[in-house]
Amino acid sequence: MAALVGLFHSEQQQADGKMSALAVPEWPSGWLDGIKQLCELDSVHLSIPITGLGEDETMHVEICSSAWRESRLDVIQRRQPRIPSCRCGTAAARAMRTNQLVKYILFISCYLFWVASGVMIAVGLYAKLSKESGAVDSLLAEPSLIVIIVGVLTFTVTFVGCTGALRDMPLLLKMFAVMLLLIFVLQIVAVGVAFLFSGQVMDKAAFLMGKAIASYRDDLDLQNLIDYIQKKFQCCGVRSYQDWSRNEYFDCSISNPSLERCAVPFSCCVQEEEQNVLNTMCGYGTQNLKAWKAESMIHTGGCLEKIVTWGQSNLHLIAGLALGLLAMEVVIFFLAVTLIYQISFIIQKRTNVKRES
Structure with missing residues (x-):
């Protein structure tokens, strides 16, 4: 040329x-x-x-x-x-694109919690629908409802986060960030209240455990939960084995016609090493015995004290898990905020380009 x-x-x-x-x-x-x-x-x-x-x-x-x-x-x-x-x-x-690493780390994190919350809802619904008829008068005494409520809240929050991250929708991401920040603040407040008012928290826990004992025979899920706790921590009742008198079936009053009068559940019994057959009547009549005499047959210590002792001995593990969860929430929150700013910057940049052209 x-x-x-x-x-x-x-x-x-x-x-x-x-x-x-x-x-x-x-x-x-x-x-x-x-x-x-x-x-x-x-x-x-x-x-x-x-x-x-x-x-x-x-x-x-x-x-x-x-x-x-x-x-x-x-x-x-x-x-x-x-x-x-x-x-x-x-x-x-x-x-004109958002950071793909930030986007998909946020999406995968929300997706994992979303799937886990879906499993929680399914388990809670199955336990709720398949249990025997009868209801308890306290929401906190029914584990299946607690699982369903926590699962629904987690499912909602993580679904908003997944959709916002995958579709680059700033409105959903802002909603997700606000909800996550609110949950984080509530967790911090709960820990602070529990630390400052530990005595009131212990009394409230004892009251709720007493309500659960009173409803032991009314809810199969609750019954299995109490039996598991008493076997796991080798305890009986809230503060002592005589707390089982709060249940109408185990009440020691003379007017009680139940065959389990003055008894405790089999989960309170001391299991023998060579025992192959479960004796569900091992706790009959033990509430009438003194503690020094009953301790050879059942665990006489209360579950509340045993749980507190276990928590104190595993304080580092519990604190590590709690801090790990809080750190994960903080990281996810900042990923959401970063993605929001990137989307806003891209929208502003496209607007300026259209104006110039």
């Missing part, structure tokens, strides 16, 4: 709507070969000195590789760099 012919628009000519053609002097062969090699790879943006064109004698031009493939060269004046019209927008498209 002996010479380059370019179409130039000056500011005055743009105002008049006219165009003029200018023949550019012949280029050295080395320049043309270099430009050809670059254009075969991708589009090229160059600043080429041309005499007689402005004070700095420099014009910004855009050369597209498609021009070489069509055996021609288009030279277009660019007073201010713009997004090129040729197929060279890969970098610009990437700049």
Whole structure:
């Protein structure tokens, strides 16, 4: 190609709507070969000195590789760099996307908790529907309802987070961040209240455990839970084995016609090493015995004290798990906030580009 012919628009000519053609002097062969090699790879943006064109004698031009493939060269004046019209927008498209690492780490984290909450809801519903008829008068005394409520709350929060992260929806991400922050604050407040008012917390726990003992025979799920706790911690009752008199079936009053009068559940019994058959009547009549005499047959210590002792001995494990959960919530929260700012920045950038064009 002996010479380059370019179409130039000056500011005055743009105002008049006219165009003029200018023949550019012949280029050295080395320049043309270099430009050809670059254009075969991708589009090229160059600043080429041309005499007689402005004070700095420099014009910004855009050369597209498609021009070489069509055996021609288009030279277009660019007073201010713009997004090129040729197929060279890969970098610009990437700049208009959110950080994929942040996006999918947030999505996977929410998805795992979402699946776990769905399993919790299914287990709670199965336990609720398959248990024997009868109800308890306290919500906190029915484990299946607690599992369902916690599962529904977790499912809702994580579903909002999953959808917002996957679809880049700032409104859902803001809702998710607010709910997560609220949960985090409530957890901190709960820990602080439990530490400052430990005596009242212990009394409340004892009251709720007493309510559970009173409803032992009314709810199969609750019965299995109490039996598990008493076997696990080798305890009986809330503060002592005589707390089982709160249950109408185990009440020691003379007017009680039950065969389990003055008894305790079999889960309170001391299991013999060679015992292969479970004796469900091992606790009959033990409430009438003194503690020193009954301790050879049943566990006489209360479960509340045993649970507190276990918590104190495993304080580092409990604190580590609690801090790990809180740290995970903080990381997920900042991932959501980061994604929100990235989406807002992209929206603002697209708006500015539309205004300029």
